[in-house]
Amino acid sequence: MRPKIYLFGDSITEESFGDGGWGASLAHHFSRTVDVVLRGYSGYNTRWALKVLDRVFPPEKEAASCGGGAPLAVTVFFGANDACLPDRCAAFQHVPVDEYKRNLLSILSFFKKRWPTTHILLITPPPIDEAARLLQKVCVQYIKVSNFLCLNKCRYPFAENTLGLPERTNDAAGAYAKACVDVAGECGTPVVGLWARMQQFPDWQKAYLRDGLHLTRGGNMIVFEEVVKQLRGSGLSLETLLVDLPLITAIDPNDPLKSFKE
């Protein structure tokens, strides 16, 4: 059984297998070594994530019977929705920053208890381009599949932005990013400081963000590269992972079947 890496997060994770997405790039990078498993839930914050942890990640007994159970790694990428402002149109997604920090700690505890050897990688929310957020007609972003399903299964209308103020600010996102980095420091967990990392580049607003929040191809590339770098730091790389079945370059052209004797 191939080892697994779970991607756990909000819409930036859920849409990470879209065109140029960081999740698909990871799956491609590890195409013969690891199963990259998508567990992204558009719109979710850490409060809701905590409520569903047990359902998203199978209980010990069931997991243990499936090839050992413990994944190699889990990326935990929440905060963009927690950081929605409490007095704006996406207020129902807001989680106070102190609670966000406690929730992240609880999520890490859950994983450490369930899978003591699994590498956890935190990712901070990205920066926010407030001007671009104001151009969105609705506060809550939905990816294509959700929109599609919404035709049949939508019970609640999209939250319209009637205030003329962005539902997220870059300063607020920065406070949640700092809290995430603090949690990583307290727990000795690696972290991708995406909020700060992206803002090192000029024109980060357009280069890395599609709508002031979600990622462009370039933004996805940064997440991919940073995740690969952090995984490598944890000892998980193409050089160290076992390749699933012989590579074509390891097959003797004069006696190919030799490679397939068990």
Add this chain to the structure above:
Amino acid sequence: MRPKIYLFGDSITEESFGDGGWGASLAHHFSRTVDVVLRGYSGYNTRWALKVLDRVFPPEKEAASCGGGAPLAVTVFFGANDACLPDRCAAFQHVPVDEYKRNLLSILSFFKKRWPTTHILLITPPPIDEAARLLQKVCVQYIKVSNFLCLNKCRYPFAENTLGLPERTNDAAGAYAKACVDVAGECGTPVVGLWARMQQFPDWQKAYLRDGLHLTRGGNMIVFEEVVKQLRGSGLSLETLLVDLPLITAIDPNDPLKSFKE
């Protein structure tokens, strides 16, 4: 546990999570409903596939303990390497067309025995642009990850094309595509007739093939669309599959936690 769709095949499957790849597009399409699991093996033909089936797909007992075991569907996408000509530079990958047909039947039998309810979807090899193949310096195509690994783990050199003749022809690929469609007909299995489908379009050589064999973004899009269409024909679509956890559009903004009571 989310249901699974396995993608089983050669390099056109292995690289399907690359940029614009059909595998990544499927994973994105089913991002809240199905785990799309990559089992692509660059350079493999059906003879080698048969030798590794038991290792690629876990035995009944182990699978049964993992949430039921049987995947929703498996795509079986071989033939491009079987169709290498026996007197050209990639001869070691060649499998005679009669054996190819028997091997496909054996692969289908394996799945029908192991997972009687799983939908199997055959995909024929794509057409070949012989002129483009001749521009390749080597006969055997390796995707990025394999090249990378090859630096450390390559035992056999890339097969150079010194004959000045393509290692694959479109006519030969067509014979294998026909055999694949015949097998599908005999077994009542759905099939994507990729070889014929692509050639319905003018400029298919450049529009759909990157190097005369592997797929461009447009070629990947065709495979994605055809696979989605066939899966829908088997009853597997976003309308029929269960969504994993409440969509954001199903969460009451006035009482979000209501959605997370078990």
